């Protein structure tokens with residue numbers, strides 16, 4: 426798992442860093458081209474076709490049902506930024522970065538590449554100016570519904586997003602388990618837990634713990650396979666519903682990973698109060714979130730914050746902002762434990 430600093434360096438790594446500020450800025454301006462190029466390679470599953478070794482572009486074009494010369498132009502551009510390696514005779518091989526686009530890799534982030542270049546997602550970013558000028562969520566103002574309703578109505582996009590979240594969780598679950606001791610709990614409820622990858626990892630690490638996975642009904646229908654693969658499905662209830670109405674009771678720990686950041690304060694408070702109502706006095710709340718850093722540091726978190734502004738309609742927060750939100754919803758922040766890119770923010774009911 427890279428450290429935060431490594432991650433932030435690698436966030437910038439693909440941009441040209443020269444002694445010429447104008448050229449450096451040009452690299453940043455044109456960053457969108459790389460995003461869309463990786464998106465297309467990911468949708469076409471190019472990395473999967475290269476897992477057994479290099480292939481010529483003609484062969485890849487047949488396998489991906491693509492136009493050979495245009496595919497060549499795509500792959501040579503991506504080879505120039507280190508995603509693939511171009512060999513003699515228009516052949517391409519995987520690099521360590523390209524390996525992370527393989528759908529069968531434990532380090533895969535290919536589903537995320539698929540999500541971010543998809544028109545519905547891309548268009549919301551295209552309305553960043555609207556959000557900055559009005560404070561409104563770009564996705565909602567463009568589509569007349571929030572991104573969760575959109576995904577519920579377009580299951581193909583919902584499934585890709587859930588896969589992307591599972592990939593994210595897979596990469597960080599070990600860090601969360603190392604950072605926080607779940608062994609004192611008997612029942613862990615994962616609220617907004619997606620397909621249950623994190624809950625599965627917690628249950629695997631602690632065979633005496635049982636779990637409840639809670640998320641929207643259309644999302645939890647895709648969770649059973651992940652929990653079965655983790656060997657924990659017998660110890661886990663799967664419950665569909667909305668965290669604006671009620672969440673399952675009887676938990677000793679309520680985990681929410683990358684949930685609160687999806688919402689502005691009013692909605693975040695509403696979700697936290699629903700959790701508080703379900704929790705006994707000795708239960709713990711565990712938010713797994715990024716923390717906004719001091720000025721001029723950590724672009725990944727600050728761009729994630731912009732992503733929250735345009736897409737789900739939320740925000741990344743500082744430690745103080747979390748502490749305030751928790752106090753206003755009936756909790757006291759008790760600890761913040763760094764866990765890879767995220768932090769485990771522990772709170773207890775007041």
Ligand SMILES: C[S@@+](CC[C@H](N)C(=O)[O-])C[C@H]1O[C@@H](n2cnc3c(N)ncnc32)[C@H](O)[C@@H]1O
Nearest residue numbers: 590594617618619640641644666667668682683
């Ligand atoms: C950013 S994802 C995080 C998923 C998972 N916790 C993870 O870290 O991989 C936010 C989750 O909140 C869920 N969600 C959104 N609105 C919800 C609602 N009203 N009730 C329950 N879950 C909801 C989404 O379905 C999604 O799985």
